[in-house]
Amino acid sequence: MKITFLGTSHGVPAADRYCSSTMIEVNGSLYFIDAGAPLIDILLRRGVNLDTVRAIFTTHIHGDHTNGILALADLFNWYFKTAGADIYMTEQRGIDAFSEAVRTVDGEIDEARVRFKLMTPDTVYADENIRVTPFPTQHMAYANRPAYSYLVEAEGKKALFSGDLSPRLSKGDFPAYALKNSVDLMVCEMAHFGVDDARPYLEKCRAKKLLFNHVYPLGKLDEIDALDGAFGYPIHTVNDGDEIEL
Ligand SMILES: [Zn+2]
Ligand SMILES: [Zn+2]
Numbered sequence: 001m002k003i004t005f006l007g008t009s010h011g012v013p014a015a016d017r018y019c020s021s022t023m024i025e026v027n028g029s030l031y032f033i034d035a036g037a038p039l040i041d042i043l044l045r046r047g048v049n050l051d052t053v054r055a056i057f058t059t060h061i062h063g064d065h066t067n068g069i070l071a072l073a074d075l076f077n078w079y080f081k082t083a084g085a086d087i088y089m090t091e092q093r094g095i096d097a098f099s100e101a102v103r104t105v106d107g108e109i110d111e112a113r114v115r116f117k118l119m120t121p122d123t124v125y126a127d128e129n130i131r132v133t134p135f136p137t138q139h140m141a142y143a144n145r146p147a148y149s150y151l152v153e154a155e156g157k158k159a160l161f162s163g164d165l166s167p168r169l170s171k172g173d174f175p176a177y178a179l180k181n182s183v184d185l186m187v188c189e190m191a192h193f194g195v196d197d198a199r200p201y202l203e204k205c206r207a208k209k210l211l212f213n214h215v216y217p218l219g220k221l222d223e224i225d226a227l228d229g230a231f232g233y234p235i236h237t238v239n240d241g242d243e244i245e246l
Pocket of ligand 1: 010011020062064065164214
């Protein structure tokens with residue numbers, strides 16, 4: 001699978017970073033972890049064939065992970081009429097609000113192509129290319145709302161996306177899957193805890209490579225680069241446009 005980091009910023013876009021969105025290409029089909037804005041603009045600027053978009057998996061409802069949904073759903077609905085997608089959102093109120101927004105601006109929504117779906121702890125997405133499994137995180141536990149990490153399996157490889165975590169790493173919010181199982185790649189956020197808070201988990205982490213995104217404050221970038229090699233596997237930060245082939 002080919003992974004392209006379309007947006008690597010934290011909760012707010014920066015001069016050289018869009019908000020969170022990562023594109024995964026398998027056998028010519030496209031899947032996305034998170035849909036920070038302006039996702040469809042980025043895809044069009046990159047010359048992506050929108051007919052190859054299959055599914056979008058948002059990790060939680062915060063706008064830096066979902067603000068790209070509305071423009072994509074609207075344009076798929078009224079203009080790019082050969083495109084369609086499963087759009088997984090983590091809360092029914094999000095589905096209701098976004099689909100109603102598309103109805104409001106377009107008059108109606110083609111639910112056969114613009115398919116809003118609810119992600120739950122029991123959901124497993126699987127098609128002929130890819131398998132995506134959610135693991136709940138504590139990121140929005142303060143409001144008793146769901147958030148997820150995602151394990152993506154394709155072509156015999158495993159990539160784990162942490163989604164946003166909580167300041168409670170010490171209470172077990174580092175994705176346990178990567179502590180118990182080998183993964184080819186882990187993509188981890190770095191905005192809600194300190195680099196030193198993560199060290200005990202990085203020591204036990206069984207990733208073959210770890211990439212940090214969603215970094216805040218940016219002063220951490222140098223701290224993260226200093227971790228490279230400290231735990232026996234490569235650790236780096238990523239920038240918008242970076243690609244990795246697993
Ligand atoms: Zn975020
Ligand atoms: Zn968040």
